[in-house]
Amino acid sequence: MSCLPCFQSKKTNEPPEDLPVARPLNAPSPPPHFENNNYKPPCENANKVDLASPVENGDSNAKTFTFRELASATKNFRQECLIGEGGFGRVFKGTLQGGEVVAVKQLDRTGTQGNKEFQVEVFMLTLLNHPNLVSLIGYCADGDQRILVYEYMPMGCLADHLIDIKEDQKPLDWQNRMKIASGAAQGLEYLHDKANPPIIYRDLRTTNILLDQDFNPRLSDYGLAKLAGGGNTSHISPRVMGTYGYCAPEYERSGELSFKSDVYSFGVVLLELITGRRAVDTTRPAEEQNLVAWAQPIFRNPKRFREIADPLLKNKFP
Ligand SMILES: Nc1ncnc2c1ncn2[C@@H]1O[C@H](COP(=O)(O)OP(=O)(O)O)[C@@H](O)[C@H]1O
Numbered sequence: 001m002s003c004l005p006c007f008q009s010k011k012t013n014e015p016p017e018d019l020p021v022a023r024p025l026n027a028p029s030p031p032p033h034f035e036n037n038n039y040k041p042p043c044e045n046a047n048k049v050d051l052a053s054p055v056e057n058g059d060s061n062a063k064t065f066t067f068r069e070l071a072s073a074t075k076n077f078r079q080e081c082l083i084g085e086g087g088f089g090r091v092f093k094g095t096l097q098g099g100e101v102v103a104v105k106q107l108d109r110t111g112t113q114g115n116k117e118f119q120v121e122v123f124m125l126t127l128l129n130h131p132n133l134v135s136l137i138g139y140c141a142d143g144d145q146r147i148l149v150y151e152y153m154p155m156g157c158l159a160d161h162l163i164d165i166k167e168d169q170k171p172l173d174w175q176n177r178m179k180i181a182s183g184a185a186q187g188l189e190y191l192h193d194k195a196n197p198p199i200i201y202r203d204l205r206t207t208n209i210l211l212d213q214d215f216n217p218r219l220s221d222y223g224l225a226k227l228a229g230g231g232n233t234s235h236i237s238p239r240v241m242g243t244y245g246y247c248a249p250e251y252e253r254s255g256e257l258s259f260k261s262d263v264y265s266f267g268v269v270l271l272e273l274i275t276g277r278r279a280v281d282t283t284r285p286a287e288e289q290n291l292v293a294w295a296q297p298i299f300r301n302p303k304r305f306r307e308i309a310d311p312l313l314k315n316k317f318p
């Protein structure tokens with residue numbers, strides 16, 4: 001494996017705050033603000049997945065788009081093209097000039113982290129490549145616009161298929177639930193163990209697991225992910241981010257983030273897959289509102305395991 005030229009040329013523990021956002025992705029560039037003082041260049045750990053090649057070979061697949069192109073792809077960001085709205089802004093379905101259907105995420109410019117998250121997400125997704133990670137097709141940084149263009153995932157997110165499903169919708173069967181869990185775990189494993197430097201995802205939840213037509217899952221949203229380099233990487237201590245109900249208790253308490261906090265979030269998603277319940281559901285009785293707290297006593301008694309299964313599974317599971 002070879003080294004990232006961009007990682008060598010700068011002091012990585014003091015990344016510049018004022019990175020130009022519209023830098024071509026195939027040009028050597030400093031990494032965005034990783035908030036990790038222990039960061040080490042990937043070339044120091046040579047047996048990991050080669051994240052360097054897209055940048056080093058100058059063949060990054062990420063394209064730059066003009067605002068005009070994306071406005072035309074989304075019919076001027078019209079309401080009818082809106083497919084969702086999350087913490088960072090709105091997501092539109094668009095059709096590029098060549099006919100390719102894409103998801104266009106227009107980041108909220110009033111958000112405090114818009115610019116920084118944008119740079120992190122663009123840079124990371126350009127380097128990462130795994131069948132269980134959503135692909136970044138390109139981005140637009142015209143003026144103050146911050147827009148990411150992703151492959152379109154036709155089945156939307158896992159939450160749409162698991163919770164509050166419509167009457168005419170077929171519930172996910174056990175096999176697909178386990179396939180989704182396994183794929184999400186492989187995506188997470190890639191981020192933790194194969195990506196070099198390793199990445200703590202920080203925002204694993206059912207709305208960030210997107211599905212293709214065959215229910216193959218892909219993790220999306222790396223805006224919250226931070227790189228954690230080799231050496232002393234047992235934890236990094238950024239501000240607490242993530243979603244209530246999915247955060248490991250020790251992370252919520254102290255803000256001390258570790259790879260284990262992603263594993264905790266994965267456990268919550270797995271519980272949601274098995275139970276069909278939300279991580280937090282304030283419409284339920286008080287003792288059932290927090291999924292983990294509700295399920296914990298049942299875990300202690302194997303005879304009660306079947307109680308937690310989603311009724312929509314109709315007892316069809318091994
Ligand atoms: N690449 C994509 N393809 C299809 N739908 C997407 C894509 N990205 C996001 N979405 C949809 O848009 C919604 C909002 O996404 P996002 O802005 O990431 O917010 P959140 O992760 O908080 O749900 C998602 O729940 C999903 O249904």
Ligand SMILES: [Mg+2]
Pocket residue numbers: 086207208220221
């Ligand atoms: Mg998301």
